[in-house]
Amino acid sequence: MTITELMPFSVLVPLIASLVCALLPGRFWPWAVTLAAAIASAIIAALTLPAAAQTTLSYAFGNWPPPIGIEYRVDAANAFVALLVAGMAAITLPWAKKSVDKEVPERQGTFYALFLLALAGLLGITLSGDAFNIFVFLEISSLATYGLIAYGSDRRALLASFRYLIMGTVGATFLLIGIGFLYVMTGTLNLHDLSERLPEVRDTSTVRAALAFIIVGMGLKLAMLPLHLWLPNAYTYAPSFVTVFLAGTATKVALYVMLRFVFTVFAPDWSFVVLPLSTVLMILGVAGMFAGSWVAMFQPNIKRMLAYSSVAQVGYMVLGVSLVSVVGLTAAFLHLFNHALMKAALFMAVGTVIYQVGSARIEQFRGLGRTMPWTLTAFALAGLSIIGVPLTAGFISKWYLIQAALDQGQWVLVALILITSLMAIIYIWRVIEAAWFKQREPDQQAVGEAPLTLLIPTWVLVALNFYFGIDTRLTVGGATAAAEALLSGGLLP
Amino acid sequence: MMTALSFFNYWVVVILMMIGFYCVIARGNMVKKIMGLNLFQTSVFILFISAGKIVGGSTPILREGVEVYSNPLPHVLILTAIVVGIATTAVGLALAVRINEAYGSIEDDYIAEEEDGDGQ
Amino acid sequence: MSMLPQLAPFTVVLIPFVGAALIALAGAHRGLREGLSWVSSILFFLAVMGLLGAFLAGETISQSVWEIMPGLTIAFRLEPVGMLFAAMSSTLWVLATPYAIGYMNAKGYANLGRFFACYAIALGAAAGIALADNLFTLFVFYEILSVSTYPLVAHTGDGKAKQGARTYLALLLATSIGLMLPAMIWVWTATGTLDFADGGILAGQVSPTAGAVLLVLFMYGTGKAALMPFHRWLPAAMVAPTPVSALLHAVAVVKAGVFVVLKIALYVFGLDYLRELVTSDVMLYIAAFTMLAASLVAIRQDNLKARLAYSTVSQLAYIVVGALLAVQLAAIGGGMHMLMHGFGKITLFFCAGAIYVASGKTQISELDGLGRRMPLTFAAFFIGALCVIGLPPTGGIWSKWHLVAGAHDAGHTMIMAAFMLSTLLNIGYLLPPVVRAFLKPLPEGEKSGFAEAPWMCVIPLLLTALGTLVLFFMAQSAFDLLGGLFGLATNPGSVANP
Amino acid sequence: MIVAIAIVRAKDLFAAAMLFAIYSLLSAALFAVLDAGDVALTEAAVGAGISTILVLAVLAMARRQERPKKGHNLLALAVVVVTGAALIYATLDMPEFGAPDNPPQVHVGPYYVEQSYPDMGVPNMVAAVLASYRSIDTLGEGFVILVAGLAVYALLATPPRRRKKRRDHGQEESS
Amino acid sequence: MIDNDILRIVARFLIPLIMLFGLYIQFHGEYSPGGGFQAGVVFAAGWILFALIYGLDAALRVVPERAMYILMVAGVMLYCAVGVAGVMLGGHFLDFYPLLPGEHAAQQFGIITVEFGIGVTVATVVMLFFTLFARRKSQWEAAEVEDDQP
Known part of the structure; x- marks a missing residue:
């Protein structure tokens, strides 16, 4: 079996495993099957990346040549994202066991089946080379996500899920409208075919509107600033494990789809000219960075605080994109990867606290530095990464982002990036201060350190944060290849 | 004349879309929101199907004596999209049921007020 | 010294870090913890001495540890200023270890595992800064130093300590991330390298205007150098236990700050290029102003530690001025002052801590007559004060001598005057405590149940006082150490871009 | 309408x-x-x-x-009008309705019309495209409906426990 | 509603007819409009009618809830199995040609199997929807009563 023939199975394995999972009773086997599927998927994605960086891989389903049939078309960009998504699932799942047992005591088969479908959906979006197929898999992952969020024990989880459903569906429908316009103008749905046929017709209002609709639709899923309203509640009330996974992957895939359309399908030398896209994205990115960081500083609930921080981090990525250069895109991809690592680590640490204490409110963190030193140290270290302290992964992505801004002489942006980093210090430091420099109130329950099954995966992620802050060959190499793959269609430097 | 007619067809779709979308954003009742979502989606379906239509063509099933068929591809897409729509509707309604049980209401405004009372 | 095994620089830097990890694991076990503190400080001292021996023997030692991104490496190289800094901090750590143990136990502090671990990390970070071969490595250890000292400042955990620690960290991180980092990235984008090079890397690569902006960014970005108006963290940090103030805020942290300034002036800008920049004069006068203003503030402080803190701000400005004068002699003076002030100021802080341990007194107005109870401590205080003021028979005179001579060389008469005036002010704020202690009688009704502090506290301060005296005679070798390579580096005509 | x-x-x-x-x-x-x-x-x-x-x-x-809503939602109206305007704008350059030379009618589409019978002997082209040419989409469709089934099952299969639980929650949160 | 004679008699005729129609569009999908999805919906509609007239409990005796759950998974599984079979026999995923010797026969076999899988899933999911929604009301009321007592 060649790597091209193996590649689609990183989607198909979780897809099929979800069926098995749905039927399995008890608490152990669904989890074990899920873990096995996620690991298999991650391995396949890891094998795909080097091959895809060399040459674009194409796998035609049903052996119908595209654009008649549907193909998976993989280059460095989507291989990079796929590896991130599958890898995150494989790394976070060992942590999930305990946490899920506590927060979702019943019907775990269904839970894990939904999880696998969400994973498969995200991977399907990433690998697919067909616009409509992207929509279908987007809906698979979205619907599964709504279900997963609603598993949260608080009744507000239901509300969060419903609002996410409404906004998510509107976003997906916008995407569908955009795809519809493109189809009307070109008669094809294959992304590659589209990119070849669009130049003939692209100076029409229909195509311009299609671009706008796709960007808004994906902006909704991406939680780009004015469209971010669903995210804080969804992240706050979902079960801890779902938050960990979503924070690491869902918005990243939406960003990827947006980039794929803007850069590959429409070619950047057109899409950035016809709409004031660069300016708009830059303003939205900066606004997201600021608003997210600002609101995060005042959140009493740590999960919500991290959720707003995610809005801010999405801002960084959008900002990187808005610079429309290889370095800027590299920065966006790097941050996409690194942010997944750090945010998942943070949410895992918070999830571990929830496991022990039962709440994520900041008062509950008091004095935990002494009773749960390993958990809170993990939080602090991952927090350093989000601040962007050297030797952490977060530093690397900020370095590239600042460099990209400097390349274009955008001094103000540099200042803004740095100011929001300082804001990150403040919101992370609140937790650290509560954990180490406040005493536990007498009426608060005493807690001990969390079990190792939760600690070890958290620390693996923390270690990865540092590993990718020191050895950046994989991340920088992958991100650069991804950025170049996306920009190769255009005429930009 | 043809032009006017063609635009008319598209514009009906657009107006339907706007109505549905307004219903989604502005209405407080969750069931209404979901109905609005359905309206919105259905209008998109009409847009797609219109794209496949050839005047004088017929349903794309091979028969004797028919020369021009409409394009089957949009039909396939919309079949899938309808399924997606009903799936979304079902999940949304299930959520509405649970919300109704948890809050005693399916009015978004009312629940928002109650949430503030929770002191989050 | 050549008998000592010579380790790679990175290994040397790692010693305190490993020590810190072990100390943290030892945690509440007192004997083990203190033993480990001793072992790591002595090992570290020996290792640095081994490096120093090799360096003096003329070996070029450099090591590239790891390439993080293309062109961005963690690398170390020995050079005179760094060697001096490393030697000084490792020596003083050995002396400070018994003092810290004695002080912390006498005052009954809790959480000592964390305390000594962070203490060791801070020293390791200082060594990393000292030996760094490029801006990036330097920045990494600079940040480690900032973060690792935060728990030390906030050690007691009460409201005041947290407030102070917050100011401390906020200012240090804000300046380094907000100013130094972009400056560094700018340098990288402009020149494609961050490696330190004799004669600087910026000359000819960046326009003088950009260079001028960069200079301001770097000078203020180095918050640890406490240039006004970013000096407030230093007094704020005085809420920390005295051993922290003594070793870190008289030596490791602040010296790291001025060391970075020196290093950037010498190896990033290059003295010749520095002279061309418009802002170099501006910064020079700001530094001179800091020097005088901090002295004036110091005179008004009644709290002994606060007075010493402002004195530190002032003395740091001497070194910055030395760097910014951009002449050979002044730069050497700056480097020497780093050493002299380090010994002098740590002595003063040790004394302040000893007074507090023995009598519980923190205000200068309460010191009347204490000299008779604690003669050794106050004798040491006197010697330390002489060193900071710059009077014989202490090493302080030499560094000031060279600074003034450098100002003369550069033709800055105003700066010479500022040095003189500041020295007078030094006398004004450092001698009164001694005068009070020795010449005034004990107030009536003072209970007389205390004498010298525990020997663990007294011996180190005597040793450091002795050190300032020894430096008076050994100044020439320090001058040679610095001057030897400076001479090569700053000879007119030898400035070349690699 | x-x-x-x-x-x-x-x-x-x-x-x-x-x-x-x-x-x-x-x-x-x-x-x-x-x-x-x-x-x-x-x-x-x-x-x-x-x-x-x-x-x-x-x-x-x-x-x-439905509970009556206070006033009209101007923001919603604005969003909808902007969206509508974008849609109208998009239609301006759309190909003529029903014309046989529209892009969808000349690219890919004709292949299905002409080839589906020779390829698979199925007269209903919709079925051919659905289940064979684009069968991964249809598989996705199957999964979508399955996801919906699983999600609704997860939401509604457990019998409800009312009020009491809710009050407990309120306290837990407010504490 | 069980008591209403007219309804019962009409239903007795109607329900088999609807189900038959469902099967017709299932297996005649290649020739006329229809296919797995529509068939599934129509078939489920017949069952729902049955449930409305004879009561949900009676309907659940015909098709138990657990069976629906398993069948809905099984339908998609059948689809996947066809896809995997294509890979096993040396083709791509969802490639029908390798399944049987004749080209048309292979395609038709593939399409029919796949459509059948979809039909099963859709029918059972729709039935499951109905069961869950319809039962929820009575469960909820029961819970309310229980809650009022203590």
Whole structure:
């Protein structure tokens, strides 16, 4: 079996495993099957990346040549994202066991089946080379996500899920409208075919509107600033494990789809000219960075605080994109990867606290530095990464982002990036201060350190944060290849 | 004349879309929101199907004596999209049921007020 | 010294870090913890001495540890200023270890595992800064130093300590991330390298205007150098236990700050290029102003530690001025002052801590007559004060001598005057405590149940006082150490871009 | 279209549901007119059938009347108008309705029309495209409906426990 | 509603007819409008009618809830199995040609199997929807009563 023939199975394995999972009773086997599927998927994605960086891989389903049939078309960009998504699932799942047992005591088969479908959906979006197929898999992952969020024990989880459903569906429908316009103008749905046929017709209002609709639709899923309203509640009330996974992957895939359309399908030398896209994205990115960081500083609930921080981090990525250069895109991809690592680590640490204490409110963190030193140290270290302290992964992505801004002489942006980093210090430091420099109130329950099954995966992620802050060959190499793959269609430097 | 007619067809779709979308954003009742979502989606379906239509063509099933068929591809897409729509509707309604049980209401405004009372 | 095994620089830097990890694991076990503190400080001292021996023997030692991104490496190289800094901090750590143990136990502090671990990390970070071969490595250890000292400042955990620690960290991180980092990235984008090079890397690569902006960014970005108006963290940090103030805020942290300034002036800008920049004069006068203003503030402080803190701000400005004068002699003076002030100021802080341990007194107005109870401590205080003021028979005179001579060389008469005036002010704020202690009688009704502090506290301060005296005679070798390579580096005509 | 407006206006949700069913039937008819037999059949079954039944099931449990809303939502109106304007703008350059030389009719589409019978001997091209040419989409469709089934099952299979639990929650949160 | 004679008699005729129609569009999908999805919906509609007239409990005796759950998974599984079979026999995923010797026969076999899988899933999911929604009301009321007592 060649790597091209193996590649689609990183989607198909979780897809099929979800069926098995749905039927399995008890608490152990669904989890074990899920873990096995996620690991298999991650391995396949890891094998795909080097091959895809060399040459674009194409796998035609049903052996119908595209654009008649549907193909998976993989280059460095989507291989990079796929590896991130599958890898995150494989790394976070060992942590999930305990946490899920506590927060979702019943019907775990269904839970894990939904999880696998969400994973498969995200991977399907990433690998697919067909616009409509992207929509279908987007809906698979979205619907599964709504279900997963609603598993949260608080009744507000239901509300969060419903609002996410409404906004998510509107976003997906916008995407569908955009795809519809493109189809009307070109008669094809294959992304590659589209990119070849669009130049003939692209100076029409229909195509311009299609671009706008796709960007808004994906902006909704991406939680780009004015469209971010669903995210804080969804992240706050979902079960801890779902938050960990979503924070690491869902918005990243939406960003990827947006980039794929803007850069590959429409070619950047057109899409950035016809709409004031660069300016708009830059303003939205900066606004997201600021608003997210600002609101995060005042959140009493740590999960919500991290959720707003995610809005801010999405801002960084959008900002990187808005610079429309290889370095800027590299920065966006790097941050996409690194942010997944750090945010998942943070949410895992918070999830571990929830496991022990039962709440994520900041008062509950008091004095935990002494009773749960390993958990809170993990939080602090991952927090350093989000601040962007050297030797952490977060530093690397900020370095590239600042460099990209400097390349274009955008001094103000540099200042803004740095100011929001300082804001990150403040919101992370609140937790650290509560954990180490406040005493536990007498009426608060005493807690001990969390079990190792939760600690070890958290620390693996923390270690990865540092590993990718020191050895950046994989991340920088992958991100650069991804950025170049996306920009190769255009005429930009 | 043809032009006017063609635009008319598209514009009906657009107006339907706007109505549905307004219903989604502005209405407080969750069931209404979901109905609005359905309206919105259905209008998109009409847009797609219109794209496949050839005047004088017929349903794309091979028969004797028919020369021009409409394009089957949009039909396939919309079949899938309808399924997606009903799936979304079902999940949304299930959520509405649970919300109704948890809050005693399916009015978004009312629940928002109650949430503030929770002191989050 | 050549008998000592010579380790790679990175290994040397790692010693305190490993020590810190072990100390943290030892945690509440007192004997083990203190033993480990001793072992790591002595090992570290020996290792640095081994490096120093090799360096003096003329070996070029450099090591590239790891390439993080293309062109961005963690690398170390020995050079005179760094060697001096490393030697000084490792020596003083050995002396400070018994003092810290004695002080912390006498005052009954809790959480000592964390305390000594962070203490060791801070020293390791200082060594990393000292030996760094490029801006990036330097920045990494600079940040480690900032973060690792935060728990030390906030050690007691009460409201005041947290407030102070917050100011401390906020200012240090804000300046380094907000100013130094972009400056560094700018340098990288402009020149494609961050490696330190004799004669600087910026000359000819960046326009003088950009260079001028960069200079301001770097000078203020180095918050640890406490240039006004970013000096407030230093007094704020005085809420920390005295051993922290003594070793870190008289030596490791602040010296790291001025060391970075020196290093950037010498190896990033290059003295010749520095002279061309418009802002170099501006910064020079700001530094001179800091020097005088901090002295004036110091005179008004009644709290002994606060007075010493402002004195530190002032003395740091001497070194910055030395760097910014951009002449050979002044730069050497700056480097020497780093050493002299380090010994002098740590002595003063040790004394302040000893007074507090023995009598519980923190205000200068309460010191009347204490000299008779604690003669050794106050004798040491006197010697330390002489060193900071710059009077014989202490090493302080030499560094000031060279600074003034450098100002003369550069033709800055105003700066010479500022040095003189500041020295007078030094006398004004450092001698009164001694005068009070020795010449005034004990107030009536003072209970007389205390004498010298525990020997663990007294011996180190005597040793450091002795050190300032020894430096008076050994100044020439320090001058040679610095001057030897400076001479090569700053000879007119030898400035070349690699 | 009039039906659509009526749905939005109707305060009685039951009436709205009925109107919704009628709307679905109308659009099904429209699909049939546009030669989309399969789609028409599906829309009729789903829109008028399942959706309506489910909506009615929900309404049986919740209040039938929609609570009146204070004032009009100007922001919503603005968003909708902008969207509508974008859509209208998009239609300006759209190819003529129903013309046989539109891009969809000349690219990819004809392949299906001409080749599906030779390729697989199936006269219904929709079925051919659905189940063979684009079968991964249809697999995805199957999974979508499965996900919905699983999600609804997860949400509703556990019998409800009312009020009591809710009060506990309130306290837990406020503490 | 069981008591209403007219309804019962009409239903007795109607329900088999609807189900038959469902099967017709299932297996005649290649020739006329229809296919797995529509068939599933129509088939489920017949069952729902049955449930409305004879009561949900009676309907659940015909098709138990657990069976629906398993069948809905099984339908998609059948689809996947066809896809995997294509890979096993040396083709791509969802490639029908390798399944049987004749080209047309292979395609038709593939399409029919796949459509059948979809039909099963859709029918059972729709039935499951109905069961869950319809039962919820009575469960909820029961819970309310229980809650009022203590």
